[in-house]
Amino acid sequence: MNKAVAIKDLGLKDYKETWDYQESIFREVVNIKINNRKTETFLETPNHFLFVEHPHVYTLGKSGKMDHLLVNEAQLAAKGAKFYKTNRGGDITYHGPGQIVGYPILDLxxxxxxxxKYLRLLEEMVILTLADYGLKGQRSKGETGVxxxxxTPFARKICAMGVRASRWVTMHGFALNVNVDLGYFDMMIPCGIKDKAVTSLNLELGxxxxxMAEVKASLLKHFAQLFDADVHTDEIQP
Structure with a gap:
């Protein structure tokens, strides 16, 4: 069992380019597992954890509804945003500058x-990170994320999640609002949940x-503890 996790920070990168990159890593890991089964060999499978910020983009999960996007193509273009249907779980979400997006590609x-358990531990990673800043992150029954x-009437979402898994290999992940322009969330029904607000870490802290690097280090610290993973938080490779 290989518990080493390679950390890579992609910086600001187009959503589709990143998705394609994820898919290439995902296929590599799955192919190792398939080959191990066919040949009865036992090559170790690698684990990856990608950090990235995306230019303005809206993505729709497999269970999402198009009418949860509240603007048309021309309005998206006017705001400098793109839209993609994806193969992850969940509904619609927004990614943009000032948001930490994490894509763990792990062989579970x-x-x-x-x-x-995987989803609950990702949530716990974020909850513990928020606690480092004096905030009480919580789960909402039946609603993935933090x-x-x-x-209360003031319930607000700070982190969205949506994953895909095949042969116990994961991809996609979480999006934590840190310094985000929350106005972009007005162009959709976040995660398909009406009448609930969104927030960001900087807003909550005033x-x-x-x-961002400080928050990433906190996330990785808690990830390593929760997953008993071999992660070096001071070795994030660009």
Missing amino acids: DNFFTDIH WLDVG KKEVP
């Missing part, structure tokens, strides 16, 4: 074979900007 055979003030 190296950790545990339980997708429900929220604040659940069960700061103009929260250092």
